[in-house]
Amino acid sequence: MDNSPDMRIELGLHIPDDERKIMVLLVDDQPMVGEAIRRALLNDPHIDFHYCEYADNALAVAEKTRPTVILQDLVMPGVDGLTLVRQYRSNLVTANIPVIVLSTREDAEVKRDAFAAGVNDYLVKVPETIEMIARIRYHARAYNNMLQRDAAYRALRESQQQLQKTNFELQRLTNTDGLTGIANRRYLDEYLSAEWRRARREQKEISLLLIDIDNFKSYNDTYGHVVGDHALKQVAHVMETNILRSTDLCTRYGGEEFAVVLPATGRHGAIVAADKICKAVEALKIPHEQSSTGEWLTVSIGVASIVPQAEGGPDDLISLADKNLYQAKSTGKNRVVSDITA
Numbered sequence: 001m002d003n004s005p006d007m008r009i010e011l012g013l014h015i016p017d018d019e020r021k022i023m024v025l026l027v028d029d030q031p032m033v034g035e036a037i038r039r040a041l042l043n044d045p046h047i048d049f050h051y052c053e054y055a056d057n058a059l060a061v062a063e064k065t066r067p068t069v070i071l072q073d074l075v076m077p078g079v080d081g082l083t084l085v086r087q088y089r090s091n092l093v094t095a096n097i098p099v100i101v102l103s104t105r106e107d108a109e110v111k112r113d114a115f116a117a118g119v120n121d122y123l124v125k126v127p128e129t130i131e132m133i134a135r136i137r138y139h140a141r142a143y144n145n146m147l148q149r150d151a152a153y154r155a156l157r158e159s160q161q162q163l164q165k166t167n168f169e170l171q172r173l174t175n176t177d178g179l180t181g182i183a184n185r186r187y188l189d190e191y192l193s194a195e196w197r198r199a200r201r202e203q204k205e206i207s208l209l210l211i212d213i214d215n216f217k218s219y220n221d222t223y224g225h226v227v228g229d230h231a232l233k234q235v236a237h238v239m240e241t242n243i244l245r246s247t248d249l250c251t252r253y254g255g256e257e258f259a260v261v262l263p264a265t266g267r268h269g270a271i272v273a274a275d276k277i278c279k280a281v282e283a284l285k286i287p288h289e290q291s292s293t294g295e296w297l298t299v300s301i302g303v304a305s306i307v308p309q310a311e312g313g314p315d316d317l318i319s320l321a322d323k324n325l326y327q328a329k330s331t332g333k334n335r336v337v338s339d340i341t342a
Helices: 005-010 031-041 055-065 081-089 108-117 129-174 185-202 216-223 225-242 267-283 314-330
Strands: 022-027 047-052 069-073 099-103 121-124 206-213 249-254 257-263 299-306
Touching: 022 031, 022 055, 022 129, 031 047, 031 129, 047 055, 055 069, 055 081, 069 081, 069 129, 081 099, 081 108, 099 108, 099 129, 108 121, 121 129, 185 206, 185 249, 185 257, 185 314, 206 216, 206 225, 206 267, 206 314, 216 225, 225 249, 225 257, 225 267, 257 267, 267 299, 299 314
Parallel strands: 022 047, 022 069, 069 099, 099 121
Antiparallel strands: 206 257, 206 299, 249 257
16 A cells, blocks of 8 residues: 555645655746755755746646745746746646745835735745745645645545435435335335325325235246246336326335325326326236236226325325225226225
């Protein structure tokens, strides 16, 4: 594993000050000054030095070398030193790199303009080695701490996003039937309870379809459980494709039974939805030699619609739909029944 300071900064890990490498970029049109500063920094093993003689190239060099501190001459031919500082500050790569300007004058107005342009420090050149190194170390430490803090924040955000993604996936799996991919009984209970409370507050109808595959035991006995599982998936898909509103919920109720919650839907709308599902399942033309309703796999559906009252609960809706489903099964199957009302 790479244990270098750069890698540890990237990972947001703490790096001791004495392990951090400092890259100094000097921008100065006088090679003699460049050599003097190079020599002054030569004996510090934690400072690397890079020299740029031409102001026109300084921004490109800074982007490439990624210094931790820029030493910048204030007066250079071709480009004003403060203009160059503003260029650093407007560039995403160099915006936060500390800039120490070097000037031949100790002038209050010049200092004011320099700090206004975004300079971090001001030295009269050529400064004393001890002072220069101390200032370089101070600004480099602040910059490295900022990088480390930002890296740690990014790592934390990535960790939070991954945890959130994992939680969403876990919640999805918890609420999903493993075979058919639609919602399971657990989520049905939660959703129906929530929509029941909403319907009671707003005094609107809520409907429920209970759907049972006709003669499914004989279907499994004839074709086997693998084929039976495939049939369950097909029925679930038909339900989802024939229920169009995002607020409607298709679920596997258990075994060969399914349920559909239809919020803000009255008896007529629920019957229309149930008829669509009933006809669509038969239209699949899944062969069923032992069916009592014909040669294809079919379903029976019980429909219930209620305006919830204070004394009732979601079980009332389920019980009513179950009674109508029993009526559909006992009167010939492959049909929709909603005759029994609350």
